[in-house]
Amino acid sequence: MIPDAFLTIGASLLQAGGMLAAAPLLRTAIKKMKARLQNRQGPPLLQGYYDLAKLIRKEPVRSETASWVYVAGPRVYFAAAVAATTLVPVLVAVAPLEAAGGILLLVGTLAFGRFALATAALDTGSPFGGMGASRDMTIAALAEPALMLGLFAQALAAGTMNLGVLVRALVQQGPSWHPSDLLAFAGLFIIVIAETGRIPVDNPATHLELTMIHEAMVLEYAGPDLALVEWASAVKELLYLTLLVNLFMPVGIATSVETEALFVALMAWTGKVFLLAIAVTVVESTNAKLRLFRVPELVSVSLGLAFLALAIRFL
């Protein structure tokens, strides 16, 4: 008999490792689909891994004025993203570390990572880092309440804040078919776009100084540091999409650890995340980037939708 602690650690490592391995693929897949929509060939599907490998092999170039904060930033950001993956049910309706906490811990962990990266960007005193950090935090401050409200709307449906218990309850109840589901989903989808830095909020492919947000914040990083930031961002993106599919369409998720159920869950999860990735790509390809001052309006729409999702349960 294996002690529970080892089981938990093993499951956490497995899930974190799996998410880390799959994340670059998602980013490249979105890039590829976007390229196809523009009649371009696009990068090969493994390009994300090649890029990471290339960056990791390089030597880190750091500014002379950089302190330990600058070095710690990407590492804490990466660690926070990896830690967050263990708080969310992915293939099995159990989050490996669900005993540690639920929605609030997840949002807090991600916020902590962002805080570390923003302080690191301020550290060298370069104007780009400061500007990027300020913009990123502005959007984060607006998006976070909406994210929490949207998640709370689902938590209310199941009566628990713990993501593992929540998904199990949702699987057991079946789809609730309440207007609140759709409203919360629409609100959270906008938040996912804002948080992952995609058009219409931010453009991941630009290095034009006026428009970049996340890119400006990490502009000074090079080599392995940059690889960590990119990788963590990809993991976060996959994490958000996973959260959406498992909270709103928990069809096919495994309720027991059997090979067959796990295989079905893997297929279902891949398919659902892929569908959402298509939706993200279409939104990104058919919309123009918003001016920075227009972003709060978009985020306030999602805040409104998330709030309504919560309120409508009581009406």
Next chain:
Amino acid sequence: MTANILIFCAAGMLVTAYLMVGQKALFTTIRLYGVQSLLLGIVATTIAIAESRPELFVTAALTVTLKAILIPWFLMRTVDRIGIHREIEPFLSVPASLLVCLGLTVVGYRVSTGFQEGARGVGHHLIGVALSLLLIGLFLMVTRKKAITQILALLTVENAVFLVALGVTSGMPLIVELGISFDVILAVLVLGVLVRRIVGRFESMDVSRLSKLKG
């Protein structure tokens, strides 16, 4: 299953209304209206199948062809010809409008419980969403300056009325529905012409400039 589809579509219509409130690009707003009408068409089809009322298929077909395809196409062509693509400044900022709309939705939902059919179940959500849409449409009409957005607000109100008629009553007679449909299309045509006249005269779609016509 029927109830689920109905609730889902009604919620979808509410989401499109909120996105319309938060949008300033005219093309997107027009497309959102198209999606909203399409959802209304799905509602009509679902009720037609579930309660075997074949005359509702005509309603659904009319709704989809007229309101989801023809009217959006016509409005887009109008916008294209006059070359003004954005709502510049509504009277209220977007976050403030959203707050007001949240309040309106809450009011709509509360009022819906006063109806006999609206106290619970599908009827509650259908009437709630329809009343909210109605109020949001009226609100959009008074806070937006561009003539095109005002037309869209009017059409949203019309969609809301249709939703109530479909979901709660046993349906209007076909002749009345035909009449309403032609009314709507005529209204849109006339308003489209009016918009172009306004733009021709003032080089802007801003309706508030019309007050300058006073002597």
